[in-house]
Amino acid sequence: MTDQNKPLRSRPSLREVAMFGVVSLVLLASLAVAPAKNYFSDWRHYQKAYLSLASERQNGTLVKSFHSGIRQTWVPKLGVVDRCESCHVNMSGALVGATAQPFRKHPPIPHKLEEFGCVICHRGQGPATSVEDAHHTTDAWEQPLLPARYVESGCGQCHLGPVDGTPRLNEGRKLLASQGCVHCHTVTQPDGTTLKASDDPPSLQHIAEKTSREWIFAWIKNPQAYAATSTMPNFQLSDQDAGDISAFLMAQSKPSLAANVTLKQASVSSATDPTQAATLYGASFCSSCHAMQNAAGNLVGGTVGPELTRVGSKVNPDWLRRWLNNPHEYDAETLMPHYRLDEKQLGVLTGFLLDKKDADLLANVHLGAGSADGVARGKKLVTESGCAACHQINGINPPQNFAPDLTKVGSRALAQIVFAPGMKHNLPEYIAAKVHDPRSFGPALKMPKFTLTDGQVDSLATALLAQTDRAASFPTELIVAAKHGSDYHAGGDAGRLMDDLRCLTCHAINGNGGDMAPDLSKEGSSVQRAWLEDFLSNPNTLRPALIRRMPKFNLTQPEIKMLSEYIGSAYQAPGLDSQTVDPHQLNADAAGRGKQLFYSRYGCNSCHIADYKNDKGYVGPALAGVGNRLTPAWTYKWLKDPAALRPGTLMPNFTLKDDEARDLTAFLMTLKAKQGGGK
Amino acid sequence: MKLLRMASLAVPAMATAALISGCMHASAPQALKPTSYGAQVAEVSGSKQIAQVGSTLAQPVVVQVNGADGNGVTGALVTFHGEGMQFTPAQALTDPSGQVTTNVQVGFNNGDYQITAETPKSGGGTSALTMREIALGYEQTLGKVVNDQYCIRCHDSESTPERVSNLDNLSPVPHQFVDGATLNRISDGDLNNMIAHGGPALGKSPQMPGYSATLKPAEIRAVISYIRTVADPPYQMSGVKYAK
Numbered sequence: 009m010t011d012q013n014k015p016l017r018s019r020p021s022l023r024e025v026a027m028f029g030v031v032s033l034v035l036l037a038s039l040a041v042a043p044a045k046n047y048f049s050d051w052r053h054y055q056k057a058y059l060s061l062a063s064e065r066q067n068g069t070l071v072k073s074f075h076s077g078i079r080q081t082w083v084p085k086l087g088v089v090d091r092c093e094s095c096h097v098n099m100s101g102a103l104v105g106a107t108a109q110p111f112r113k114h115p116p117i118p119h120k121l122e123e124f125g126c127v128i129c130h131r132g133q134g135p136a137t138s139v140e141d142a143h144h145t146t147d148a149w150e151q152p153l154l155p156a157r158y159v160e161s162g163c164g165q166c167h168l169g170p171v172d173g174t175p176r177l178n179e180g181r182k183l184l185a186s187q188g189c190v191h192c193h194t195v196t197q198p199d200g201t202t203l204k205a206s207d208d209p210p211s212l213q214h215i216a217e218k219t220s221r222e223w224i225f226a227w228i229k230n231p232q233a234y235a236a237t238s239t240m241p242n243f244q245l246s247d248q249d250a251g252d253i254s255a256f257l258m259a260q261s262k263p264s265l266a267a268n269v270t271l272k273q274a275s276v277s278s279a280t281d282p283t284q285a286a287t288l289y290g291a292s293f294c295s296s297c298h299a300m301q302n303a304a305g306n307l308v309g310g311t312v313g314p315e316l317t318r319v320g321s322k323v324n325p326d327w328l329r330r331w332l333n334n335p336h337e338y339d340a341e342t343l344m345p346h347y348r349l350d351e352k353q354l355g356v357l358t359g360f361l362l363d364k365k366d367a368d369l370l371a372n373v374h375l376g377a378g379s380a381d382g383v384a385r386g387k388k389l390v391t392e393s394g395c396a397a398c399h400q401i402n403g404i405n406p407p408q409n410f411a412p413d414l415t416k417v418g419s420r421a422l423a424q425i426v427f428a429p430g431m432k433h434n435l436p437e438y439i440a441a442k443v444h445d446p447r448s449f450g451p452a453l454k455m456p457k458f459t460l461t462d463g464q465v466d467s468l469a470t471a472l473l474a475q476t477d478r479a480a481s482f483p484t485e486l487i488v489a490a491k492h493g494s495d496y497h498a499g500g501d502a503g504r505l506m507d508d509l510r511c512l513t514c515h516a517i518n519g520n521g522g523d524m525a526p527d528l529s530k531e532g533s534s535v536q537r538a539w540l541e542d543f544l545s546n547p548n549t550l551r552p553a554l555i556r557r558m559p560k561f562n563l564t565q566p567e568i569k570m571l572s573e574y575i576g577s578a579y580q581a582p583g584l585d586s587q588t589v590d591p592h593q594l595n596a597d598a599a600g601r602g603k604q605l606f607y608s609r610y611g612c613n614s615c616h617i618a619d620y621k622n623d624k625g626y627v628g629p630a631l632a633g634v635g636n637r638l639t640p641a642w643t644y645k646w647l648k649d650p651a652a653l654r655p656g657t658l659m660p661n662f663t664l665k666d667d668e669a670r671d672l673t674a675f676l677m678t679l680k681a682k683q684g685g686g687k
Numbered sequence: 688m689k690l691l692r693m694a695s696l697a698v699p700a701m702a703t704a705a706l707i708s709g710c711m712h713a714s715a716p717q718a719l720k721p722t723s724y725g726a727q728v729a730e731v732s733g734s735k736q737i738a739q740v741g742s743t744l745a746q747p748v749v750v751q752v753n754g755a756d757g758n759g760v761t762g763a764l765v766t767f768h769g770e771g772m773q774f775t776p777a778q779a780l781t782d783p784s785g786q787v788t789t790n791v792q793v794g795f796n797n798g799d800y801q802i803t804a805e806t807p808k809s810g811g812g813t814s815a816l817t818m819r820e821i822a823l824g825y826e827q828t829l830g831k832v833v834n835d836q837y838c839i840r841c842h843d844s845e846s847t848p849e850r851v852s853n854l855d856n857l858s859p860v861p862h863q864f865v866d867g868a869t870l871n872r873i874s875d876g877d878l879n880n881m882i883a884h885g886g887p888a889l890g891k892s893p894q895m896p897g898y899s900a901t902l903k904p905a906e907i908r909a910v911i912s913y914i915r916t917v918a919d920p921p922y923q924m925s926g927v928k929y930a931k
Binding site: 117174462609611625626627 | 739740741742743745790792794795796797824825826828829832833836837840841848851852853856857886892893894895896897898899900901905906908909912
């Protein structure tokens with residue numbers, strides 16, 4: 009054959025045909041991938057399983073009404089596109105009794121699922137349609153499903169204050185404030201408010217008056233060895249560092265106002281009767297605020313003030329006497345009231361507290377006076393460790409932005425995180441590990457180790473995981489702001505007296521103050537003036553079973569007069585006056601009917617004692633002398649709607665009719681104390 | 688591709704829950720070699736605790752392995768397991784007093800959890816012990832909050848420094864919420880009426896006040912849900928029951 013005769017295209021060789029066939033098949037196969045993937049998708053499998061379960065267990069309506077296909081919740085204003093219900097098809101519980109996932113009914117919550125979607129609370133990848141992609145970290149998606157123990161963080165994105173039903177979130181937020189986290193870290197909520205610390209780290213400006221260098225050394229080496237309940241974290245200091253810091257703290261100390269006060273020495277012998285001392289400690293209700301280990305080794309007492317189990321190893325005797333005499337001279341900001349103890353009491357109480365010693369605590373601490381080099385090094389360490397973020401220290405300003413801002417820590421990108429070796433690479437694990445033991449991420453890190461239980465770590469992580477990017481961009485109408493207290497303080501002479509007694513440490517008034525004792529904002533309408541005067545001169549608890557009680561402050565008669573007049577006139581409930589109930593209707597007939605209501609109809613005696621001989625109710629205050637204590641108008645209004653006068657009170661609203669409330673008031677007003685006392 | 692897909696589908700529906708809690712990925716426990724064998728495993732403490740879903744029980748679970756003479760056996764192997772739960776450790780040898788302590792984390796779902804503690808017996812075979820723990824979801828947690836605020840004073844016999852139990856002061860004595868033997872027989876509707884309108888609504892004592900003007904309907908529902916969850920013996924929902 010010549011070249012001309014050769015056809016333009018030769019017949020394809022067998023090899024070429026085979027190649028073509030293979031390429032075509034590959035093309036067809038690749039085209040089939042997409043439909044196949046769809047056909048074998050997880051959601052299709054689960055929907056089939058659901059339908060077979062449904063047809064097995066229920067009549068056909070559920071199967072007939074079922075629309076198969078991808079199900080999507082789209083909430084544009086929240087940026088939510090969730091397809092979780094493609095597999096979790098039984099969220100509404102239409103198929104009764106399915107307990108295994110993915111067909112479990114969603115447990116009841118106060119929101120509609122279709123209004124918020126799923127990932128707002130549970131995280132994970134909403135638009136994904138496979139189990140793996142939706143639940144886990146993938147190359148394109150960092151946030152896996154949130155472990156169940158942190159799920160309350162979802163609520164915390166909108167609800168900025170405590171919510172009933174989310175105890176872990178509430179506890180976490182409380183800990184952020186009470187453990188002092190927010191002294192160093194800024195945590196700003198979506199409404200722009202910044203979390204405030206609720207702890208009360210003492211000023212160190214006069215520390216040399218109060219304690220020794222040895223104690224400071226032992227304390228900063230391990231605060232919990234001195235007081236197990238201390239919230240001061242452990243900075244894991246070397247002996248050298250702790251020695252230098254203690255030298256600096258002693259060196260920077262300046263005399264306080266208390267140092268100028270001359271105290272008369274007590275005339276009592278130093279060997280005070282220990283029973284008498286313990287009685288004074290008990291009668292002053294020190295344990296309402298301070299904890300102390302009892303003989304059985306149990307810690308008994310409140311957490312407002314520091315634990316006193318080993319206080320004798322800490323304080324200078326002279327400082328303690330001056331402190332007990334008037335704590336405000338040493339620390340003008342302390343929560344401790346000015347007790348007005350006499351010299352004898354001062355001596356007894358000082359002796360009692362100095363006896364609370366732990367010989368082992370300082371046994372091996374021997375430090376002389378600090379060297380100038382040590383003091384300088386100590387100052388550098390104090391500055392670098394951020395001590396001044398919590399404590400006032402002479403010559404060192406509180407550091408600004410000392411620690412990372414945690415406002416959006418709940419959305420922190422994994423790329424910004426340095427994980428410790430062996431850790432799972434996800435955000436909740438990181439936050440929990442960091443809170444639990446910061447130094448496990450490297451010995452050079454500054455954050456100290458806090459003493460927290462596992463439950464507290466989970467709570468803190470929950471509160472921090474609520475600080476998300478998403479929350480910051482939520483529509484403002486979704487945000488439920490926290491209730492913020494006021495900075496109310498009473499004015500005038502009575503106000504100065506109330507500050508001196510630190511009433512607000514335990515009582516709240518007009519939105520400011522503690523929650524240990526009753527809110528006094530409406531006390532003036534509530535109690536009779538004579539009773540109040542009597543109570544202030546000899547406070548006796550109204551609730552026989554209560555351990556924390558109002559201390560006796562040794563007030564003078566004019567002080568009592570001033571205080572009760574001020575409380576009586578300034579703290580009135582609106583819409584309540586002497587005309588609220590007609591005194592003429594509070595007669596013996598009404599009282600008789602009231603007694604019937606009290607014992608038979610409403611069983612008031614199940615919670616209250618009207619008669620110490622027969623009644624045993626321990627829940628509410630004893631009412632045996634209530635006719636001397638409460639005003640008739642308050643009693644009437646209280647019976648009608650207790651929560652209107654004191655929100656959150658235990659006393660239920662019995663929806664009494666007007667005449668029932670009046671008759672009960674008449675009965676209660678007949679319950680007079682025997683000798684006009686406060687019992 | 689198909690094979691891959693099929694493989695992932697082969698993981699049953701249960702895997703979802705398991706993966707969430709991540710428990711299946713915990714490294715397989717290294718086989719511990721028991722140095723001795725007991726006859727029986729018995730509970731020391733830790734059952735019937737109440738915790739929120741996904742959280743660690745406040746108290747660890749402690750069991751003891753006893754020999755035939757009833758005394759603790761040291762070095763016996765105890766293995767813990769239970770659906771949806773995580774144990775730290777899941778396997779351990781008994782200490783010198785014959786005891787093993789483990790921390791337990793309950794799973795994602797509210798309701799009952801069964802712990803099984805097993806020990807191999809000296810003559811072969813195993814001795815097993817089951818314990819019950821209770822997990823609270825959102826609604827039961829809310830119920831517990833309401834319970835702790837309003838109900839517990841009279842419906843719980845335990846006193847704390849902050850509150851003294853009023854239970855013994857009352858006659859008739861209120862039923863504790865764990866008293867399933869009594870409360871399981873009362874329907875949800877009756878419980879709701881009693882809480883909302885007081886004891887007299889069902890001809891019972893007026894010591895129980897009505898809370899309809901104090902609690903919201905959702906709060907009353909939550910309390911009932913809590914009562915049902917903590918009941919001992921456990922509350923069985925009425926209606927058809929299915930296997931899982």
